[in-house]
Amino acid sequence: MKREVNKERISRLINCGMVILISCAYKDKRNITTCAWYMPVSRVPSGVGIALAKKHFSSELISKKQDFIINIPPWSLLDKVIACGSLTGWEVDKFKITALTGEKAHSLVSTPKISECIGHIECVVIDVKEIGDHFIFLGEAIYAEAEDNYFRDNFWDTSCVDLIFHLGGKYFFKSSPYIEFK
Numbered sequence: 287m288k289r290e291v292n293k294e295r296i297s298r299l300i301n302c303g304m305v306i307l308i309s310c311a312y313k314d315k316r317n318i319t320t321c322a323w324y325m326p327v328s329r330v331p332s333g334v335g336i337a338l339a340k341k342h343f344s345s346e347l348i349s350k351k352q353d354f355i356i357n358i359p360p361w362s363l364l365d366k367v368i369a370c371g372s373l374t375g376w377e378v379d380k381f382k383i384t385a386l387t388g389e390k391a392h393s394l395v396s397t398p399k400i401s402e403c404i405g406h407i408e409c410v411v412i413d414v415k416e417i418g419d420h421f422i423f424l425g426e427a428i429y430a431e432a433e434d435n436y437f438r439d440n441f442w443d444t445s446c447v448d449l450i451f452h453l454g455g456k457y458f459f460k461s462s463p464y465i466e467f468k
């Protein structure tokens with residue numbers, strides 16, 4: 287038997303993907319927020335879209351600064367990922383509270399990447415769409431890097447690293463070793 291799913295929870299039927307941390311900064315403010323709603327949108331030029339609630343402090347900073355960094359956290363950062371997705375930068379400095387390290391990025395001048403993460407995509411905002419209570423920030427990736435022990439031949443080697451996936455609410459799962467299809 288199939289039961290009707292509440293419209294507000296439809297995203298949970300399709301959004302069981304990897305969790306990322308968005309870092310952003312404007313003037314003397316900086317912030318980190320946890321994000322599960324994002325997607326690649328173009329290969330050339332390389333484009334990504336992230337959906338952030340309009341009320342979030344990150345939305346405020348990204349709207350003003352017009353750039354952001356996607357940071358990929360390993361499973362060992364799960365508690366910090368939850369903290370960055372529960373606390374708001376309107377009230378606290380999440381770099382301080384989580385002890386995550388803001389490090390100078392490769393191409394963006396003042397927006398920090400998060401040292402403890404294993405991959406980074408530096409993005410410049412090229413468009414913003416307003417959809418309901420969220421903004422979709424469309425970014426062009428101007429630089430990306432990843433730990434070469436874990437990102438080999440242009441794939442995450444999930445036999446070596448556990449990535450964080452989110453089912454919704456308080457439920458998470460880890461990536462499992464990949465299977466090569468022959």
Ligand SMILES: Cc1cc2nc3c(=O)[nH]c(=O)nc-3n(C[C@H](O)[C@H](O)[C@H](O)COP(=O)(O)O)c2cc1C
Nearest residue numbers: 320321322323338339342343344371372373374375
């Ligand atoms: C696992 C997880 C995934 C999340 N994904 C999103 C998301 O994709 N978009 C969003 O707007 N908020 C998302 N959130 C909620 C924000 O991260 C959270 O409300 C945060 O406190 C906003 O912080 P800010 O006000 O400092 O930007 C997520 C939270 C968690 C725990």
